[in-house]
Amino acid sequence: MTMKKIALAFTALLSLFAFINHSGGIYKTNTGNISFYSYTPVKDIRASNHKVKTAFSSESGQLQFSCLIKDFEFKNALMQEHFNENYMESTTYPKATFDGFITSVSAIDFNKDGTYTSEVTGKLKIKDVSKKVSTTGTFFVTGGIVNAKATFNVNPYDYNVKIPKMIAPKISESIEIIVDSDYTSNNK
Amino acid sequence: MQNFDYIHVLRIKLILFLAFFYSNVFSQDLNLIDDNESKEKIYTIATFKTNRIVNGHSIETVAKNEFDFKISHRFGVVGNGFYDLFGLDYASMRMGGDFGITDNLNVGLGRSTVQKTYDGFIKYKFLKQSKGQKSCPITGVIMSHMGINSLKWTNPERENLFTSRLHFTHQLLIARKFSKNFSAQISPTLTHLNIVKNNNLANDIISIGIGARQKILTRVSVNFEYYYILTDQIDENSVNALSLGFDIETGGHVFQLFFTNANSPFEKGFITDTRGKWIDGDVRFGFNIARIFDF
Numbered sequence: 001m002t003m004k005k006i007a008l009a010f011t012a013l014l015s016l017f018a019f020i021n022h023s024g025g026i027y028k029t030n031t032g033n034i035s036f037y038s039y040t041p042v043k044d045i046r047a048s049n050h051k052v053k054t055a056f057s058s059e060s061g062q063l064q065f066s067c068l069i070k071d072f073e074f075k076n077a078l079m080q081e082h083f084n085e086n087y088m089e090s091t092t093y094p095k096a097t098f099d100g101f102i103t104s105v106s107a108i109d110f111n112k113d114g115t116y117t118s119e120v121t122g123k124l125k126i127k128d129v130s131k132k133v134s135t136t137g138t139f140f141v142t143g144g145i146v147n148a149k150a151t152f153n154v155n156p157y158d159y160n161v162k163i164p165k166m167i168a169p170k171i172s173e174s175i176e177i178i179v180d181s182d183y184t185s186n187n188k
Numbered sequence: 189m190q191n192f193d194y195i196h197v198l199r200i201k202l203i204l205f206l207a208f209f210y211s212n213v214f215s216q217d218l219n220l221i222d223d224n225e226s227k228e229k230i231y232t233i234a235t236f237k238t239n240r241i242v243n244g245h246s247i248e249t250v251a252k253n254e255f256d257f258k259i260s261h262r263f264g265v266v267g268n269g270f271y272d273l274f275g276l277d278y279a280s281m282r283m284g285g286d287f288g289i290t291d292n293l294n295v296g297l298g299r300s301t302v303q304k305t306y307d308g309f310i311k312y313k314f315l316k317q318s319k320g321q322k323s324c325p326i327t328g329v330i331m332s333h334m335g336i337n338s339l340k341w342t343n344p345e346r347e348n349l350f351t352s353r354l355h356f357t358h359q360l361l362i363a364r365k366f367s368k369n370f371s372a373q374i375s376p377t378l379t380h381l382n383i384v385k386n387n388n389l390a391n392d393i394i395s396i397g398i399g400a401r402q403k404i405l406t407r408v409s410v411n412f413e414y415y416y417i418l419t420d421q422i423d424e425n426s427v428n429a430l431s432l433g434f435d436i437e438t439g440g441h442v443f444q445l446f447f448t449n450a451n452s453p454f455e456k457g458f459i460t461d462t463r464g465k466w467i468d469g470d471v472r473f474g475f476n477i478a479r480i481f482d483f
Contacts, residue, residue: 055220077251
């Protein structure tokens with residue numbers, strides 16, 4: 001009986017240790033920024049979302065993003081409505097997510113101020129379509145705060161975004177996505 | 189013997205635990221983010237494609253600093269046939285616009301050929317349909333409209349008061365977007381006429397508007413609108429305004445193409461002055477063009 005208790009206590013202790021050790025390496029924010037730009041000779045469209053939830057593990061390098069489509073703000077309210085209602089169908093597909101890895105996370109010293117770069121690769125999911133994307137991320141470490149920036153391009157047609165022929169010249173087939181977030185470690 | 193068993197169990201537990209721990213670290217399933225969007229309040233958008241259903245107002249408002257320029261045409265009656273090219277020989281129109289002071293407060297002005305009417309309104313959205321935390325099932329709007337009939341006096345020899353030219357319509361618009369394609373609206377309406385033809389007619393007329401839209405394509409919807417006047421308020425030749433049409437959206441424009449028995453594009457007109465009966469072919473083709481300008 002005593003042995004069983006010790007075993008249980010040991011297991012519990014180990015789990016606790018594992019948990020602390022694990023969460024120690026997690027950096028996150030709920031106010032990440034994602035902007036997109038669509039440049040065509042006819043029209044420039046831009047929007048940004050400042051309520052992006054994102055986190056990464058400094059140990060495994062796993063990196064995640066999640067944002068609500070309706071949080072993308074346009075200068076033009078009608079354009080924002082059409083973006084949600086006609087193109088992104090945000091009632092049916094409310095979120096866009098990214099789940100991937102900072103490939104060479106071990107080369108980044110999060111305790112030492114500096115600028116590091118690493119390839120970031122993973123799956124971007126928009127309108128229930130998952131596609132592999134990869135880009136180079138830049139990580140600026142200053143006093144425990146990690147600012148991460150990355151730019152990549154997506155084609156709306158890859159993600160089941162339907163664009164009428166008449167509108168097609170106004171929307172780029174290579175939409176630039178700019179990601180910029182300040183992460184803080186949750187054990188500081 | 190007993191002790192050995194415990195150690196054995198402990199070992200298995202440890203192995204299982206470690207396996208679980210490592211699988212967690214290296215699997216894609218690990219959720220780093222607390223990502224529960226049900227906590228978020230999400231307002232319903234695009235209950236209708238534009239701020240009119242057909243003749244009457246919908247709960248939609250134009251956003252702050254946006255101007256929605258509207259041209260509304262109603263042609264002659266279809267029932268006169270080919271000689272009038274199904275009514276296209278005749279047209280009445282209203283030119284006007286809605287402006288967003290805030291996202292929820294709109295004002296508008298217009299001028300119609302019918303009774304040379306100048307009109308203005310103020311419209312306020314006080315309730316927004318939403319889901320998530322503190323959700324709300326409906327959108328509510330109040331709308332107050334005033335029109336000025338600027339025709340020459342029919343009897344210039346008698347004393348005529350300016351106030352006789354005025355009429356008012358107040359509406360409570362309640363709408364719900366039931367699904368991404370279907371929305372419906374009910375609009376209790378009070379119309380006040382400063383002058384009526386005789387003592388038997390009421391100055392205050394209560395009616396109820398019913399409107400609905402069903403999207404049939406991403407950018408096209410079918411719209412229905414009916415204004416029911418509660419009985420014994422108005423002269424017997426009046427009929428209820430019934431309209432059926434399409435909304436077609438093309439980026440910055442919304443085209444509304446419809447058939448209606450009302451001749452008048454402003455509230456008092458289509459609610460109380462409609463005389464045409466659908467069964468007699470007293471139906472008119474009409475269209476509204478809405479163009480949004482951004483300031």
